[in-house]
Amino acid sequence: MSEDVKRQSLPTPDLRARRVAQTEAQLIGAASVLFLDQGYVATTLAQIAERAGVAARTVYVRFGTKAALFSRVVDQALVGDAEPVDVAHRPGVQDAMTAHTLAERIEAFADVSVGIAERAGPLFEVAAQAEGLEPELAEAAQAGRDATIQLCRSFWDHAAADGLLAKGLHPERLTVVTDVLLCADTVVHIRRAHGWSAAVHRSLIVDTLTALTRRRG
Structure with a gap:
């Protein structure tokens, strides 16, 4: 085979990147289903590979450890897609930082x-x-x-800088309450203890923050 033919038969960088992305998407999708169905401990990388339809070695090449793969599954769920843009820089968050009124x-x-x-x-x-069980996941959870x-x-610093907070309201105190309302630990507690729907949780967030920031005459 000539060198020209060899070069033509090799995948281009773009094609290789698409294949890698597709393989990672298959693995993340398979892992998400299995982690939710079986839990973290019972799920193995071999099971994930089998469900994704790839060789077991591929999982190790792409992610290295089960903890690393689980972290990617969670990260993708947080933002809703595979784009490398974190929550803080998503359009919804930007709207929350820049809307005209505090209520908005x-x-x-x-x-x-x-x-x-x-x-x-x-x-x-x-x-x-x-x-x-996993120090790597404990570290990731704390980072979250x-x-x-x-x-x-x-969020509250932006509101204060834009003159939307009434006198006497302190961003640091509002931060603590807001964090308690929407952090992952609260989400887990609400799901386990109360079984609240997203709509009810949303109402709790809106009603509480609105009451805390209501201007007092």
Whole structure:
């Protein structure tokens, strides 16, 4: 075979990238189903590979460990797609930071929060079970908590900077309450203890933050 023919038969970088993305999508989809159906401990990488229709070695090549794959499953559920854009830089969050009124911002922030809870809530429960077993997942869970706190603080800092907070309202205190309302640990508790729907959780967020920030005459 000539060198020209060999070069023509090799996949282009774009084609290779698409194949990698497709394989990773298959693995993430398969892993998500199995983690939710069986839990973290009972799910093996071999099972995930079989469900995804790929060789077992492929899972190790793409993700290395079960914990790394689970983290990717959760990360994708948080944002809703495979695009490398974190929650803080998604359009919904930007709307929550820039809407004209505080009421509009609270509504938008609640929409973002409940959207995350709907997509990732069941996985948060799996993560809560696995966190004590895997240091890597415990570290990822804490990073997620820290990111939530930072996002809540940014929300209230933006509102304060734009003159939307009444006198006497403190972003740091509002951050604590907001974090309690929408963090992953609260989502897990609400699902386990109360079985609330997303709509009810959204109402709790909106009603509580509206009451806390209502201007007092």
